[in-house]
Amino acid sequence: MNPVEIRQPGKAVLLMGNEAIARGAIEAGVAFSASYPGSPSSEIQETLAKTAETFGHYAQWSVNEIVALEACIGASFGGLRSITSMKQNGINVASDIVMTVNLSGVRSGVVLVVCDDPQGHSSTNEMDSRPYSRFADLPMLEPSSAQEAKEMTRWAFELSEKLSSLVIIRSVTRISHARGDVKLGEIPAREIKPNFGPNDRYLSLPPIFQHIKMHNKMNQAREIFDKSPFNEYLGPKGARRVIVASGAGVVYAREARAKLGIENEVGMLKIGTTWPLPENFIKESLSGAEEIIVIEEIDPFLEDNLKCLIVDLGLGVKKVYGKKTGHIAGNFGAGVGEINPDIALKGVSAAFGYPIPEKKRVQLTEESKNIIGPTMAYRELAFCPGCPHRASFWVTNMAIKLDGREGITMGDIGCYSMGAGRTGYFLPRTMHCMGSGIGFANGMGQLARFGFDKPILAFAGDSTFYHACLPALVNAKYNEADLTLVVLDNSATSMTGFQPNPGTGKNALGGNAPTIDVAEVARGMGIKTAVLEPFEVEESARALADLMQEKGVKVVVFRHPCALVEAKQRKEEKPRVVVDAEVCIGETCGCNRFGSRVFGCPALLWDAEKGHCVIDEVLCNRCGLCVELCPKGAIKLD
Amino acid sequence: MELTLKKGISQLMEEVVNAGLCTVCGACAGVCPYVRIYREKVALIDLCGLNEGQCYEICPRTRTDFEALNRNVFGSGREDYILGTHRRLVFGRAADAGVRREGQYGGTVSALMQYILASKRAEAALLADRNPNFPLLPEPIIARTPESVLKAAGSKYSACPTLSLLEKALKDYRSVAVVGRGCQVEAIRKKQALNPEANRIAPVIGLFCMWALDYRATESYLAPKLDIGCVKKYDIPEGDFVVYTKDGTKRFPFEEIKSRRRSTCDLCYDFTCELADISVGSTELENDWNTVIIRSELGEKLWRDSLGAGIVEEKRFPSSRIDILRNAALGKKKRAVAGLKEKFGTDGTAFGYLVLSEREAGGYK
Numbered sequence A: 001m002n003p004v005e006i007r008q009p010g011k012a013v014l015l016m017g018n019e020a021i022a023r024g025a026i027e028a029g030v031a032f033s034a035s036y037p038g039s040p041s042s043e044i045q046e047t048l049a050k051t052a053e054t055f056g057h058y059a060q061w062s063v064n065e066i067v068a069l070e071a072c073i074g075a076s077f078g079g080l081r082s083i084t085s086m087k088q089n090g091i092n093v094a095s096d097i098v099m100t101v102n103l104s105g106v107r108s109g110v111v112l113v114v115c116d117d118p119q120g121h122s123s124t125n126e127m128d129s130r131p132y133s134r135f136a137d138l139p140m141l142e143p144s145s146a147q148e149a150k151e152m153t154r155w156a157f158e159l160s161e162k163l164s165s166l167v168i169i170r171s172v173t174r175i176s177h178a179r180g181d182v183k184l185g186e187i188p189a190r191e192i193k194p195n196f197g198p199n200d201r202y203l204s205l206p207p208i209f210q211h212i213k214m215h216n217k218m219n220q221a222r223e224i225f226d227k228s229p230f231n232e233y234l235g236p237k238g239a240r241r242v243i244v245a246s247g248a249g250v251v252y253a254r255e256a257r258a259k260l261g262i263e264n265e266v267g268m269l270k271i272g273t274t275w276p277l278p279e280n281f282i283k284e285s286l287s288g289a290e291e292i293i294v295i296e297e298i299d300p301f302l303e304d305n306l307k308c309l310i311v312d313l314g315l316g317v318k319k320v321y322g323k324k325t326g327h328i329a330g331n332f333g334a335g336v337g338e339i340n341p342d343i344a345l346k347g348v349s350a351a352f353g354y355p356i357p358e359k360k361r362v363q364l365t366e367e368s369k370n371i372i373g374p375t376m377a378y379r380e381l382a383f384c385p386g387c388p389h390r391a392s393f394w395v396t397n398m399a400i401k402l403d404g405r406e407g408i409t410m411g412d413i414g415c416y417s418m419g420a421g422r423t424g425y426f427l428p429r430t431m432h433c434m435g436s437g438i439g440f441a442n443g444m445g446q447l448a449r450f451g452f453d454k455p456i457l458a459f460a461g462d463s464t465f466y467h468a469c470l471p472a473l474v475n476a477k478y479n480e481a482d483l484t485l486v487v488l489d490n491s492a493t494s495m496t497g498f499q500p501n502p503g504t505g506k507n508a509l510g511g512n513a514p515t516i517d518v519a520e521v522a523r524g525m526g527i528k529t530a531v532l533e534p535f536e537v538e539e540s541a542r543a544l545a546d547l548m549q550e551k552g553v554k555v556v557v558f559r560h561p562c563a564l565v566e567a568k569q570r571k572e573e574k575p576r577v578v579v580d581a582e583v584c585i586g587e588t589c590g591c592n593r594f595g596s597r598v599f600g601c602p603a604l605l606w607d608a609e610k611g612h613c614v615i616d617e618v619l620c621n622r623c624g625l626c627v628e629l630c631p632k633g634a635i636k637l638d
Numbered sequence B: 001m002e003l004t005l006k007k008g009i010s011q012l013m014e015e016v017v018n019a020g021l022c023t024v025c026g027a028c029a030g031v032c033p034y035v036r037i038y039r040e041k042v043a044l045i046d047l048c049g050l051n052e053g054q055c056y057e058i059c060p061r062t063r064t065d066f067e068a069l070n071r072n073v074f075g076s077g078r079e080d081y082i083l084g085t086h087r088r089l090v091f092g093r094a095a096d097a098g099v100r101r102e103g104q105y106g107g108t109v110s111a112l113m114q115y116i117l118a119s120k121r122a123e124a125a126l127l128a129d130r131n132p133n134f135p136l137l138p139e140p141i142i143a144r145t146p147e148s149v150l151k152a153a154g155s156k157y158s159a160c161p162t163l164s165l166l167e168k169a170l171k172d173y174r175s176v177a178v179v180g181r182g183c184q185v186e187a188i189r190k191k192q193a194l195n196p197e198a199n200r201i202a203p204v205i206g207l208f209c210m211w212a213l214d215y216r217a218t219e220s221y222l223a224p225k226l227d228i229g230c231v232k233k234y235d236i237p238e239g240d241f242v243v244y245t246k247d248g249t250k251r252f253p254f255e256e257i258k259s260r261r262r263s264t265c266d267l268c269y270d271f272t273c274e275l276a277d278i279s280v281g282s283t284e285l286e287n288d289w290n291t292v293i294i295r296s297e298l299g300e301k302l303w304r305d306s307l308g309a310g311i312v313e314e315k316r317f318p319s320s321r322i323d324i325l326r327n328a329a330l331g332k333k334k335r336a337v338a339g340l341k342e343k344f345g346t347d348g349t350a351f352g353y354l355v356l357s358e359r360e361a362g363g364y365k
Helices: A017-027 A042-050 A065-077 A088-093 A095-104 A131-136 A146-163 A207-226 A248-260 A279-285 A301-313 A341-352 A366-375 A388-403 A415-420 A436-444 A462-478 A518-524 A537-548 A563-569 A594-599 A625-629 B009-017 B027-031 B066-074 B097-102 B108-118 B146-151 B162-172 B182-194 B196-200 B215-222 B254-258 B263-267 B297-308 B319-344
Strands: A012-016 A032-035 A058-061 A082-087 A110-116 A167-172 A179-183 A232-234 A241-246 A266-271 A291-295 A319-321 A408-410 A456-461 A483-489 A528-532 A553-559 A577-579 A604-607 A612-615 A635-637 B035-037 B042-044 B088-094 B124-130 B138-143 B176-180 B201-207 B231-235 B240-245 B248-253 B278-282 B290-294 B312-316
Touching (some): A012 A146, A017 A082, A017 A110, A017 A146, A017 A167, A017 A179, A032 A042, A032 A065, A042 A058, A042 A082, A065 A088, A065 A110, A082 A088, A088 A095, A088 A110, A095 A131, A095 A207, A110 A146, A146 A167, A146 A179, A146 A207, A207 A279, A241 A341, A248 A291, A248 A341, A266 A279, A291 A301, A291 A341, A301 A319, A319 A341, A388 A415, A388 A456, A388 A537, A388 A553, A388 B042, A408 A436, A415 A456, A436 A456, A436 A462, A436 A483, A456 A462, A462 A483, A462 A518, A462 A553, A483 A518, A483 A537, A518 A553, A528 A537, A537 A553, A537 A625, A577 A612, A594 A604, A594 A625, A625 A635, B009 B042, B027 B035, B027 B182, B066 B182, B088 B097, B088 B108, B097 B108, B108 B146, B108 B201, B108 B278, B108 B290, B108 B297, B108 B312, B124 B146, B124 B162, B138 B162, B162 B176, B162 B182, B162 B196, B176 B182, B182 B196, B182 B201, B196 B201, B201 B297, B240 B254, B248 B254, B263 B319, B278 B297, B290 B297, B297 B312
Parallel strands (some): A032 A058, A082 A110, A110 A167, A241 A266, A456 A483, A483 A553, A528 A553, B176 B201, B201 B278
Antiparallel strands (some): A012 A179, A577 A635, B035 B042, B088 B312, B240 B248, B278 B290
């Protein structure tokens, strides 16, 4: 049984932070959820989708974050509690509605969970979403554990209704993806009864008056937060030194305090309501403080806002340590990268002058190091063995070479972002946000009028196509840009964990859905469109090159299912792929190690001793493409 | 296989392709996994990492010693340096009127290739067909049946990279017949000199070739004047460039089209395809006959057998035409040598890529 579905209040279960957030929503009686996947947020909606039938709420994967948020707000207007979740890039996509729904307010509770990815482990940026709360005058909560993530989410709906305001919850990778014991609460019985009265209206107009109302809501929130159990002061009253922390920083701060043995002298202020700050509670907590250190993920958001408060409230704090002073900083400097317990420990130690006690860490012996060392193989960022993107990138690379005009390729966001490296032959020359590839191509594709003669291509995955490429494609067609949009249609949103999208014929609830065919959409715009099989390398490369010769907008859809999806659905075992060592003539071939070096499939290795290609059968997905491509025909199906 | 020129793809790109000398014979693409020909232009997909290679060695625009190749093919030197080593000159044609209708002039080449495949003299034939999507663009094929030979019949006036399929054909079949232009036959002979394994390429039927059009230049000339997508076929009969389209026939002045030829063709020494087993061209006199030059022993046997089997017919080559043919061939040689001298100067008897015997370089005076 899914632990999120357990109906035993008081029982502690092990939940991932994101599952806890979903459970919190369920305990709040959420009725509607919509989201676009993105690490580290995806499991929230996955959990809500999986439990939809059990609890009777609705879940959808939307095409993008703004549509997801607007859908949630729409459901709220109709009287349903609703939740959306997204990664940090997502809130940028959704920002337009964020910056107007703050004025209009909502009806039933709406919660926006944004999960930041400090260090950009699986993102194209590193960004702190918290300034959105201040920017948009929206209340923001920051959980520091799975338990708190659940509690905050449950309470966020009440808060949202009390203030008639969207509420933002900010998580980070180490909260969303860490697992912890979560004490379950009650799941209320509720009847979902949508309604919208004849006089109900939700407008951001007139802005001035709504703006005033919005400020009043902030004042109200501040008062509520002053009494919130999510804010907590630990340690001696009126301590001279206080550690202030939020989010994952709370855990690190707690650990630093314990390790340094300073619980009796140094106070600790945990902030769970990051915006607006609970002024009275802070004033009280820092009543004797002269020095504080602030521990938080990414930007000095709490730190800067506290500095304002110190002046506003006339507090006696003389020194604020943290990111600005360089005390909370990792290897790359302050405000960059993820923080961790070590950074917090060293920061507090240096700022407050407490030495770090000798660690009693188990040291590895030379012998054990030797055992571990060689087994840790270096793995390059690469497409999976059998991945159709490798074929599509190779085909595109060939087409650009065939064309001979140094065609330029704009990258986009998805598994294929990795193509910016060696695995994609370094083809993408730009890489930004969803849909930016075709967006940039709209500009570069207009430069022929000034004598620029290089053909322009843009990559997009199928999910990215629906997410953010449609307006840009219409624009390209309307303004007659010269470009070729290459859609890498692997019929999956693979990077984030195979969520269904409009091209897959499935919806979030596991049911069948209408399929929106990328090629048909493009053709419907009157765009010349070709659907190509990337595994038919020569034919597809020539077909793409042919299209590149033509003026105007063209769309090429490389259609081949994701190797991981295909492997999961595979019924019969495929034949092994083997290298005939007699046929592979190694360095004298003139292929210059095509398989292992040029084509670069991780399952194709070079046996330096024997001087020929070998296949790593553990990695090989048996796609068989190298059998076609090996110029000597040395790779064979067993 | 001992390479003698000690150069590779980078020099090939620099000295031949980028220097505008490429004839688009397809030979380099045939031997290298990284060379492709796209719309009659050599494209390099990646680097092979080798400093020397067959690509450079067998290119007809790298050092080509006509005398040595001649000895290799015919076992003798170039006694007739104008028409090349040959046994007989005849007028020939396909016996079958249907083949003549599909083929160029007398349809001799198509008839011979059909016979070669039918009589199992070769398992496969490398030919120039048309790209169904781009009718102006010839496309190499490996033909296995008389039907596919007939489908590919008729002259194509731009440079089909037929030899790009040569290695594949040799991999898949025991013997491969080829129809090629002078440059292509030179590449085949260079390959055979390098590697006896390539003797499985036989017989080699050569085409008379004054020049080939540059596909890209021709297309951009025609594109504003007609709907390229509607083109079905084109031809150069009697001094006009004629394009047959779905909407009818369009004619263009010959000189306009001729100026779209590949510049490298002006540096070609080999109008009558002197290293082929049999060379075939127009008669410039009778539209349903071909001029046929029977050169090698293999060619002689093929011709006799084809006559015997009733596949082809022949008649005497009119003596009045001999000087006309010889003058055409010699004129081309003179223009080529002059052009090469101007471009590259001379180094003994070498003129750029072209290496002649002392006797031949001196014009056999």
